[in-house]
Amino acid sequence: MRHPPRSGLLLVGAAVALVGTAIAPTVTASGATPACTVEYSVTNQWDAGFQGSVKITNNMASVSSWSLTFDFAQGQEVTQGWNAKWSQSGTSVTAANESWNGSLASGASVSAGFLASWSGSNTAPTGFKLNGTACNVDGEPTPTDPPPTDPPPTGEAPKLHVSGNKLVDASGATRRMLGVNRSGGEFMCVQGYGIFDGPVDDAAVEAIADWKANTVRIPLNEECWLGLSNIKPEYGGANYIAAVKDLVAKVEAHGMTPLVELHWSYGQYTGNSAGCSDVHATCQKPMPDAQYTPSFWASVASTFKDDPAVAFDLFNEPYPDRATSTTTQAWTCWRDGGTCPGISYEVAGMQDLVDAVRGTGAKNLILAGGLAYSNDLSQWLTYKPSDPTGNLVAAYHVYNFNTCASESCWNSTLAPVAAQVPLVAGEIGENTCSHGFVDTVMKWFDDRNLSYLGWTWNTWDCSSGPSLISGYDGTPTSYGIGLRDHLRALNG
Incomplete structure (x- = not known):
């Protein structure tokens, strides 16, 4: 197929390749149900970059559009992303909905991912807010045990x-x-x-x-x-x-x-x-x-x-x-x-x-x-x-x-x-x-x-x-x- 050369990913800095296999801890909220929760995870990490994801759950009234903001503390910079419009100003990152995933009912979740650069330390971001409302308010996210690199295989590919x-x-x-x-x-x-x-x-x-x-x-x-x-x-x-x-x-x-x-x-x-x-x-x-x-x-x-x-x-x-x-x-x-x-x-x-x-x-x-x-x-x-x-x-x-x-x-x-x-x-x-x-x-x-x-x-x-x-x-x-x-x- 002679296809579009790219898929319109945001580029705000030097892009990084997804080649590593190191897994960073998944970060989740704990305690009583807050107005919104954000599960943040680093799914791959290598020398100068990493792949991250956010799963946003809306526990408030339904919204027709959403915007998630959070702050990186260690100089990390988002370079491209998907399932959201990603931007960054200083340490503050914003992920706003795409035209096709703006509706978020009460109790519903949406996920988005990104690639980013890092150096020194890659600590989890803080201050998650959905449409200006603080998420995970029962305490900032705390690391859980690192997940395995992959779940156990679910099948065996045939030898054709x-x-x-x-x-x-x-x-x-x-x-x-x-x-x-x-x-x-x-x-x-x-x-x-x-x-x-x-x-x-x-x-x-x-x-x-x-x-x-x-x-x-x-x-x-x-x-x-x-x-x-x-x-x-x-x-x-x-x-x-x-x-x-x-x-x-x-x-x-x-x-x-x-x-x-x-x-x-x-x-x-x-x-x-x-x-x-x-x-x-x-x-x-x-x-x-x-x-x-x-x-x-x-x-x-x-x-x-x-x-x-x-x-x-x-x-x-x-x-x-x-x-x-x-x-x-x-x-x-x-x-x-x-x-x-x-x-x-x-x-x-x-x-x-x-x-x-x-x-x-x-x-x-x-x-x-x-x-x-x-x-x-x-x-x-x-x-x-x-x-x-x-x-x-x-x-x-x-x-x-x-x-x-x-x-x-x-x-x-x-x-x-x-x-x-x-x-x-x-x-x-x-x-x-x-x-x-x-x-x-x-x-x-x-x-x-x-x-x-x-x-x-x-x-x-x-x-x-x-x-x-x-x-x-x-x-x-x-x-x-x-x-x-x-x-x-x-x-x-």
């Missing part, structure tokens, strides 16, 4: 592999990949803002599992993973890899399949349908580059080759067909790479990437999307890369504005592919802020026992994202409610 045209687990039972995309890892780092867009702590992953999703697709950026010189070191290389591994582990702990995917890559392309003129990995390129992408996949495969529950999606949305003059040239470029007409950089073809993964000894499941931003699989079988493990899957993307977005096209181009290999719609979505189109997609795929993943689990505008959620607690948009209710009906 190909059997004929089906995906099966280790017991041989047929499985489908049904879930969501979790965007952010492809753009936050390369733009210098952090690693992920919004929280990726256990509560945030649990919210995805609560939709009864069984798969989470995680878009990545090759320059960030490889730690190239244009990437801020705090967000790239070892820090980036550690953050991705941590998210993968959390996804698996909730019994879901992590599908790691290369979204943005290196190479300058200024031809037809160019997303940007930048040589760096700041947009979707027509094909992977031979200079870095094989190294990226060799590194990713080496990282996860001992974990067969992790699946690999080689390249988000190839579109060499927009650069070349013939379909044959486009499909040849797609498979074989090299010097492709209309593309100025040396291309890594799908066969190169399969070879890079398998060269590490990794036998993990591999997905490969077709032409036209993965919307065209018409000659996928003809140009299918060779995989010595036989563990290759066809990937497809479909939105209401794509060329192949009708049942007649699916019947003519997808059905023949699905008859021979597993087919996964790695992205489905629509820009209508409704779900009529994805309902049609899901029914077609359900009828054929195929897989699909909704784009995207991010709090963007559903008409431009499109976004499944309005809050990282899993609150769906009017578009996302279609996928949520359908997954719960299938897997509830």
Whole structure:
């Protein structure tokens, strides 16, 4: 998906990456019920920054808007946040409601999170006030015992592999990949803002599992993973890899399949349908580059080759067909790479990437999307890369504005592919802020026992994202409610 580059997070200082695993004490109020209570917690902490959250409970009369204020005592500075409009003046921090979460009934709660910097000491803030009324008035918050880093795993992610045209687990039972995309890892780092867009702590992953999703697709950026010189070191290389591994582990702990995917890559392309003129990995390129992408996949495969529950999606949305003059040239470029007409950089073809993964000894499941931003699989079988493990899957993307977005096209181009290999719609979505189109997609795929993943689990505008959620607690948009209710009906 060619999506908004950011989600409108407030930036008031130098952003910090969510890469640590240290847990600070949770702070809560105690005693008689006050007018309002605030539970403050630090869920991740590292050398210069931390991730915090507040849960606000209103015990007064209902309000149509809210504003929480509190004071930091040790020079901490909020750098970005979500589920509220965050600002800071001196030591005083304000979190005001968003347009969609302003109503707060008596007894109701709302949560919001933020990233912040710190040095010296990271003591809990004081003086919590909701709309000017003091909270936790029976005494300032006092630390409780630190929580464990994560709750015990709630399930085990299946170890998927190909059997004929089906995906099966280790017991041989047929499985489908049904879930969501979790965007952010492809753009936050390369733009210098952090690693992920919004929280990726256990509560945030649990919210995805609560939709009864069984798969989470995680878009990545090759320059960030490889730690190239244009990437801020705090967000790239070892820090980036550690953050991705941590998210993968959390996804698996909730019994879901992590599908790691290369979204943005290196190479300058200024031809037809160019997303940007930048040589760096700041947009979707027509094909992977031979200079870095094989190294990226060799590194990713080496990282996860001992974990067969992790699946690999080689390249988000190839579109060499927009650069070349013939379909044959486009499909040849797609498979074989090299010097492709209309593309100025040396291309890594799908066969190169399969070879890079398998060269590490990794036998993990591999997905490969077709032409036209993965919307065209018409000659996928003809140009299918060779995989010595036989563990290759066809990937497809479909939105209401794509060329192949009708049942007649699916019947003519997808059905023949699905008859021979597993087919996964790695992205489905629509820009209508409704779900009529994805309902049609899901029914077609359900009828054929195929897989699909909704784009995207991010709090963007559903008409431009499109976004499944309005809050990282899993609150769906009017578009996302279609996928949520359908997954719960299938897997509830």
